[in-house]
Amino acid sequence: MAKITGAEILVKSLCAEGVTDIFGYPGGSVLPLSDKLYGEKALKFHLTRHEQGAVHAADGYARATGKVGVCMATSGPGATNLVTGIATAHMDSIPIVAITGQVKSHLIGNDAFQEADMIGITRPITKHNYLVKDVKELARVVKEAFHIAGTGRPGPVVIDLPVDVQLHKAEFKHPRTVAIRGYKPTYKGHIGQIKKIARAIEKSKRPVIYAGGGIIISAANSELAKFARKANIPVTTTMMGLGAFPEDDKLSLGMLGMHGTAYANHAVQESDLIVAIGARFDDRVTGKIDTFAPVAKVVHIDIDPASVSKNVQVDIPVIGDAKEVLRELNKLIKKGNYAQWHRKIIGWKKDLPLSYKNDSKLRPQYIVEQIYELTRDKDVIISTEVGQNQMWAAQYYTFTRPRTWLSSGGLGTMGYGFPAAMGAQVGKPESVVFDIAGDGSIQMNIQELATVVTEKLPVKIIILNNGCLGMVRQWQELFYDKRYAFTILTKGECGLCPDFVKLAESYGAKGIRVTRKDEVRKAIKDALKEKGPVVMDFHVEREENVFPMVPAGESISNMLHGLA
């Protein structure tokens, strides 16, 4: 068999894994690889304008398509620029493979030019990582990396590849199978435990399903819907689980937690049985942990044993894949009669709906609602940044399908939304992709405007421009005596907000400014007609807050409600 270079082996391996798109940035230590990717027809290279853009794009691509996202950067600063994005993917269990160049093998450990210990740096924020020192191992490593990233509880895998190994030659054979003796995820749930769940449901009077991102990862949304409807149990989802259950269904309680709906939080708190599926009892969901669902028995279905009884003591754990476990469970479920419970929930929904002041002012919640109203018949993907924009998007857009919500949940990464939207648009060219942003976070990866314009990716950026870092400002208003330390972007010592319309135009994108409520619908319609990317700068009320809100460290029963 003819010998080929490491760079060629990598490209052939990626193609064999079905990779069609790779996001990246060139540099000295990936020159051989870039050279092989140049002109490669089966594998399109998307040049971002910053490595962070590349890794978030790979992440957004993965969330939107369900495939493994791939990004590439050179050694040293290129690789360290991926770190935030890798940590983002790790926290949210997103499958990506990040390929980093490394200095020549014999220079590793010598503080060589553009050297950084990527294996050491990314060890706690990856599912696994590899330094490939021998070109003969490369094909196996790539195979394993994709397997590890995409199976079980997914996550990011880094392949660190010294530049000389990219040039060394070996015979190439794509391995058909992997054999990793330390990695064998459990997919099939224990049937005895599943029977226990069915019995617990029959006995319960006030059950709630608490569904997380695991439903989306496992593509278990139809099984979840069947389970909820058959058993007649209300469903709340985590932020990561938005789209796992249709929010226009009468059984939907929307999102729970810090900025969840009042009826979801009250239902959880009064419930006598919580059925958690693919969720991990994050502190933003539970609030003060020892006050969480005080009378409920807890069922937890999860593929990751380490998530079970980590934060909340679980009564009936089932380790397995959400889809497989729900399939089994659905065979055992009978229709429950919870009329009294449903009446109570309807009462909460009536008394404590999500609401804002619907007056003549331009308010961010209204904009999000209008985006939904004007696009509900289309295939829409909503990406967000982090902060108020994210929470309003989560609250006021009605999510009905999985893989339509891309947001950094665990790490809370500002600057995530725009490049993620870009990656999603690459993976889903027919979808309408929005990035719902704030004027703060959009500036964290604004350079990617160059990428979307050159690649003709028609991402629509909605800037809910309140001239400040709104969520932090909100906390300062409520808990720091209105001392707005370093959060007002338009005045004082840190005050400058760019003209986003001119900025968009300077990149060759369309810019639209909206300052009045009655202009919103037309502006969105105009943006939808536009073939290229659009930046929409909505000048919204500065002191608008996200409600309900559970102050950090308090019980989720103690929600603050706005004055609307």
Added chain:
Amino acid sequence: MDKFVISALVENKFGVLARVAGLFSSRGFNIDSLAVGETEDPDISRMTIVVKADEKIFEQVKKQLNKLIDVIRVQDFTGGEYVDRELILIKVKAGSTTVREKIVHIVDSTGAEIVDIGKRSVTVEDSGDEHRIKALIELLRPYGILEIARTGKIALQSDV
């Protein structure tokens, strides 16, 4: 806080010790001791880890260790039958002949061994379970312990 003994079979590859140690430090788990060496299969190493934790944290330690791709199997020895040994070297002050004689007497009666004699000190070697090692240290302490080196516990499950 209790002490728990776990034995982890891991891939004998570079970087695996760092993964295990990194897991403990990043999650705030306390390691009392950690001993690592090759097994009967040269591709596999055994790590014997003594963990100080409460029951709930210890459950997490085991689960998180199992999650590492390079960890093949985690055995929990706590509460079960197992044999454990630790090797210790203790350098004790021994300036005068009388002190030397007393130390020799202790060493002989405990079954330890003197492995080095200097002008002002002797070095004692012993191996045994935790109780035996602790007893020897306490017997020698009154003479002035200059330095101690110990391997950390290694353990195997009993064949019962």
